[in-house]
Amino acid sequence: MLQELNKESQLLLYVADELSPRDRADVDALLAADPLFQADLDRLEATIGSFDAGMAELDEMPLPSEASAIRNIGQLMRQRLTEQAVRGADAAPAVQPRMKYPWWAYPAVGAAVVLICFVSWWGNRPDQPLKLPSDGGNRIAVHPGPLPGPTADDGSRLADEIQRNFEASNPTQPAKSVASLDAAENQIAELSRAQTDFSFPDGNE
Amino acid sequence: MTVQAAPQPGKSAVDSDESLMERLRHGDAVAGDVLVKRYYPALVRYLQRLVGKEVAEELLQQTWLSVLDHADKFDPQTGGGGFKAWLFRIATNKANDHWRSRGREKAAYAGLKLVSDEEAPHAGHRVEGTEQEQKLTKAIAQLPELQRQVLMLRYYSDMKFVEIAELLGCPLNTALGRVHKAMIRLKELMAD
Numbered sequence: 001m002l003q004e005l006n007k008e009s010q011l012l013l014y015v016a017d018e019l020s021p022r023d024r025a026d027v028d029a030l031l032a033a034d035p036l037f038q039a040d041l042d043r044l045e046a047t048i049g050s051f052d053a054g055m056a057e058l059d060e061m062p063l064p065s066e067a068s069a070i071r072n073i074g075q076l077m078r079q080r081l082t083e084q085a086v087r088g089a090d091a092a093p094a095v096q097p098r099m100k101y102p103w104w105a106y107p108a109v110g111a112a113v114v115l116i117c118f119v120s121w122w123g124n125r126p127d128q129p130l131k132l133p134s135d136g137g138n139r140i141a142v143h144p145g146p147l148p149g150p151t152a153d154d155g156s157r158l159a160d161e162i163q164r165n166f167e168a169s170n171p172t173q174p175a176k177s178v179a180s181l182d183a184a185e186n187q188i189a190e191l192s193r194a195q196t197d198f199s200f201p202d203g204n205e
Numbered sequence: 206m207t208v209q210a211a212p213q214p215g216k217s218a219v220d221s222d223e224s225l226m227e228r229l230r231h232g233d234a235v236a237g238d239v240l241v242k243r244y245y246p247a248l249v250r251y252l253q254r255l256v257g258k259e260v261a262e263e264l265l266q267q268t269w270l271s272v273l274d275h276a277d278k279f280d281p282q283t284g285g286g287g288f289k290a291w292l293f294r295i296a297t298n299k300a301n302d303h304w305r306s307r308g309r310e311k312a313a314y315a316g317l318k319l320v321s322d323e324e325a326p327h328a329g330h331r332v333e334g335t336e337q338e339q340k341l342t343k344a345i346a347q348l349p350e351l352q353r354q355v356l357m358l359r360y361y362s363d364m365k366f367v368e369i370a371e372l373l374g375c376p377l378n379t380a381l382g383r384v385h386k387a388m389i390r391l392k393e394l395m396a397d
Binding site for chain 2: 048078
């Protein structure tokens with residue numbers, strides 16, 4: 001520490017006996033080696049001595065009205081303590097009113113409200129295509145794509161097969177049915193033509 | 206420099222400053238009375254040397270009210286010097302506040318001469334003292350504020366220079382330099 005201090009500071013600490021033993025030994029060595037440094041120390045000690053003597057004389061003068069001054073401060077402090085106590089009482093939390101329902105009812109109701117809101121939201125949300133996360137080879141194509149099971153072609157083939165089976169079991173019925181169907185179609189065609197050729201005698205529609 | 210210790214009558218382990226502060230913190234006004242009485246002479250003289258007799262009483266009251274207001278912040282484990290250092294720090298801050306507020310007024314007046322005359326005790330209130338004492342009082346009042354502060358703090362608080370530097374928030378070398386300059390300046394003023 002000694003190296004960081006200038007000469008005056010070193011001497012002040014030396015006189016005040018606030019140096020470490022090692023630093024004090026260093027200063028002692030400097031004083032022994034340097035008469036000018038020793039003279040500075042002597043001057044400083046004389047200055048401090050006269051200052052202390054002067055201050056001691058000043059402090060011999062009695063303090064005016066010491067007792068009343070102490071009493072006044074005591075009264076002020078009591079007043080301030082009272083104010084602090086009042087403020088502390090005002091700041092203390094008020095006693096909480098008794099709850100109408102058991103304490104556990106409040107969180108339970110809160111949880112129920114949250115659950116109802118969630119279900120309501122879930123039920124009303126727009127339909128979203130289901131997106132499954134990609135997992136490499138196990139990917140399942142859901143949309144778009146052919147569904148497993150019978151397709152439209154399968155249905156046609158099934159209908160043809162049923163028709164063939166039916167015609168095989170009733171060989172005369174299909175010809176009769178086709179003949180009557182042809183006759184009906186011819187009648188419808190004639191009626192259509194008759195309607196198309198209809199017109200008013202005076203040429204007005 | 207021989208330092209005058211703050212009188213501490215009847216101080217024991219039971220009623221140490223810290224234990225009294227603990228009691229005061231819990232609203233024990235009697236503990237406050239003991240502390241005020243214990244530090245009154247050193248503290249009021251310290252303030253008198255800094256700001257003059259008229260203002261010292263007012264600052265003393267403010268200091269003790271601040272002690273009450275900030276009692277919760279006092280921690281004897283932090284910093285050096287314990288309660289005494291904390292008390293003198295508060296008093297020093299009050300003096301600094303006074304100087305700052307007075308500095309605004311001072312701008313309207315001229316020069317250090319007028320200020321130092323103002324600092325000197327008024328004739329009507331002067332307590333009897335020798336010419337030498339009056340000269341020293343005036344010389345102290347003529348010191349620059351920072352030099353006067355550190356010199357009086359050293360004399361009245363009985364704190365080590367290291368603690369004083371920490372209290373003032375300045376390097377040790379700076380605090381010691383101010384003390385040394387103040388001593389030289391006082392010597393010159395007393396020789397005039």
